[in-house]
Amino acid sequence: MRYSGFRVIKEALTGHKGWKPIWRNPDPQPAYDYIIVGGGGHGLATAYYLANTFKKARIAVLEKSWLGSGNIGRNTTIIRSNYMLPGNEPFYEFSMKLWENLEQEFNFNAMVSQRGILNLCHTDAQRDAFRRRGNAMIFAGADAELLDREGVRAMYPWLNFDNARFPIKGGLLQRRAGTARHDGVAWGYARGADRAGVDLIQNCEVTGFRIEGGKLRGVETSRGYIAANKVGVAVAGSSGRVMAQAGMRLPIESHVLQAFVSEGLKPTIDGVITFGAGHFYVSQSDKGGLVFGGDIDGYNSYAQRGNMAVIEDVAQGGMALMPAIGRARLLRVWGGIMDMSMDGSPIIDKTPVEGLYLNAGWCYGGFKATPASGYTFAHLLATDTPHDTAKAYRLDRFERGYPIDEKGMGATPNLH
């Protein structure tokens, strides 16, 4: 069923009796050509592009819970391509271009809203660093504007410009960045994959890999053994747990990141504002809630909840930047599990096991990457060669000495 305005009108006039479930709920077949482990944003996007763009068939997505039950439903919905390093920026700009055409592509309302992202700076040195980053973005085909203090004031006059420690001196603005409806992205990819014949198999946990002579034969699951020619693992947050079943240790630690939403308020913030120096960023949802967050808690965790001290720290950052939010009440707090990699950048690569492919290490930046991650991982699975924009995301880059360390923090996952 294709969605359109006419369809909505027709259904409205006929009592909404014509809507159908947007994907099937099939039982697993004994064998597939391609199995994607993980029915989150990246896994569903991979299956979608594998079937629709690369025209492959006999594909299944195995999800241990329900579709989109992980980080695709637990993030702060920001999309942007304001990176600097050559290994990163073309990839994220490719993702941004896919976002811009996403809804037309998969015929689903993902509420992509290019409302702009503003990174605030507070010193001359930080402004210089932003100018350099903005130039790197423009070189990669993205957009960037450096705003002075008055430029920021024109957009957000109610920010605290004269904080004693971090007075606002300007900002780096990417107008094409913005937000998207996170669940809608998962549902859109799931529907598009299902329509192209992909089996989306829920409540099917992978419990082991069958590997013979260094070659992958299939996966053991809670619903029985399934044979496969190629298996792509896209389970960020649980990558270490899943890949341990294939005998691999990863350059990844799992950490918890908390996010927050306030009660609904009248329209106040029409874009995304990041206050990196104060470990705080915020946007406003279409329902009016302020959606905000800060740093990860900083210790290994698989619990989808964090500690109070970080909540306090984020609230303090928010108060320093925009004292007006002191009157808003916090509505919800939640946590998601991040694959924190050793250089802050992801991995999209083959593994030492023939037929087993890995998509992992997204740190807390996986949502914006969803379309490009799916596209490039599908490219790797379909052609056995990396996509041009994802060539740097090699699993062995730490061993070879080629990390992609955007923040220059070294092998300290909790600082990226």
Place this chain on the structure above:
Amino acid sequence: MLIPHPLLGLRDSEEFSYLGDATLLERPDGMAADAPQRFYEYQHLRDNPAGVHRELWFHEQGDRSWLVVTRNTVTHEILGAELARDVKLAMAKGGAA
């Protein structure tokens, strides 16, 4: 989270900063023939378990001692804490870490 410091009793985890897996105490021999491979694994690869995890915490805003804290990464329950110095000395004697 409250960490049972062996010398100071229960302390708020906010007084500490976190380094990571306690295997970082097992620094490889830099003169070994396969030192590059061992240092790559030492610095970059992690078991990253869901469950009991031994990890290094630094009592930065306290007595500045390093602790090996045993903690469950699924429940955040803290199961014990030792001075890293004691752990390392026991390892040097060939005792169980």
